[in-house]
Amino acid sequence: MTDNHLGEFLRARRAALRPQDVDMAAYGVRRVAGLRREEVAVLAGVNVDYYARLEQGRERHPSAQVLDALGRALRLGPDAYDHLHQLAGTAPHAPFTHTTDRVSPALRQLMDGYPGAPAFVINRTLDILAANALAEALHTPFERADNLARMAFLDPAGRQFYTRWGYTAQALVGHLRQTAGLDPDSPRLRELVRLLTERSEDFTSLWAAHTVRGKTQDAKHFLHPEVGALDLIYQAFDVRAAPGQQLVVYQAEPGSLSAHALDLLGSLHAGHARPGPGSQAPVTGT
Numbered sequence: 001m002t003d004n005h006l007g008e009f010l011r012a013r014r015a016a017l018r019p020q021d022v023d024m025a026a027y028g029v030r031r032v033a034g035l036r037r038e039e040v041a042v043l044a045g046v047n048v049d050y051y052a053r054l055e056q057g058r059e060r061h062p063s064a065q066v067l068d069a070l071g072r073a074l075r076l077g078p079d080a081y082d083h084l085h086q087l088a089g090t091a092p093h094a095p096f097t098h099t100t101d102r103v104s105p106a107l108r109q110l111m112d113g114y115p116g117a118p119a120f121v122i123n124r125t126l127d128i129l130a131a132n133a134l135a136e137a138l139h140t141p142f143e144r145a146d147n148l149a150r151m152a153f154l155d156p157a158g159r160q161f162y163t164r165w166g167y168t169a170q171a172l173v174g175h176l177r178q179t180a181g182l183d184p185d186s187p188r189l190r191e192l193v194r195l196l197t198e199r200s201e202d203f204t205s206l207w208a209a210h211t212v213r214g215k216t217q218d219a220k221h222f223l224h225p226e227v228g229a230l231d232l233i234y235q236a237f238d239v240r241a242a243p244g245q246q247l248v249v250y251q252a253e254p255g256s257l258s259a260h261a262l263d264l265l266g267s268l269h270a271g272h273a274r275p276g277p278g279s280q281a282p283v284t285g286t
Helices: 005-015 035-042 048-056 064-073 078-088 105-112 131-137 149-156 165-182 187-199 201-210 256-270
Strands: 120-121 128-131 217-224 227-239 247-252
Touching: 005 035, 005 048, 005 078, 035 048, 035 064, 064 078, 078 165, 105 120, 105 128, 105 247, 120 131, 128 131, 128 256, 149 201, 165 187, 165 201, 165 247, 187 201, 217 247, 227 256
Parallel strands: none
Antiparallel strands: 120 128, 120 247, 217 227, 227 247
């Protein structure tokens, strides 16, 4: 990770677009994929040299208006748009707040109060800080249920457990890229990125794409060796008392095969809960 976060992001998003994606005619031989700097500058209505300085890190303080224009030119979605402003220091919301990884007793009690729904708490780097019994049972195929990204990319169980592994991998890296915009100097983030880039070519490729995606809600598809296929919906809730923590809750459609599978999973693991993931520091190896 370098300190030219804004420039790296602009280059990666430019490389991800083709002329036809932005209704421009392609011309000349292209040595690399993606738009040229000149094309992005035209689309955003900025000087080409100024845009080049942004990518190179020689200009690091663009105005919010310039960033808005670049966001439109690069066809950024809401999460990527916010990320762009975070990187440039022009985000309109409250300043970044560091948080604790300690999960409050009240939140643990809340999770335990929903025995039929897997629920767990993560931090900005996807470390699992606490989980209820059904969430622990859900993640038993993994050697350690400690960090969602490490589990997906480095644990042998990941590619079987996540039946849409490619989609899941993109979402996890997109979340970590969002975190990099909020806290680019986070020691834990740097440690995790170093580990994953050293041991996973898939992670390295996705990390270089600079795709940004926050956690809100989505469908999840799992294959658990004990109960089979699980098609679930998750909701992620920000923990206001601990900024940076999120409560993630999985649910199945009532009466569905997945709902019955979750009930069976809970029965199989009743009274056999593993030590909570928050009981030790995040593990950095495989």
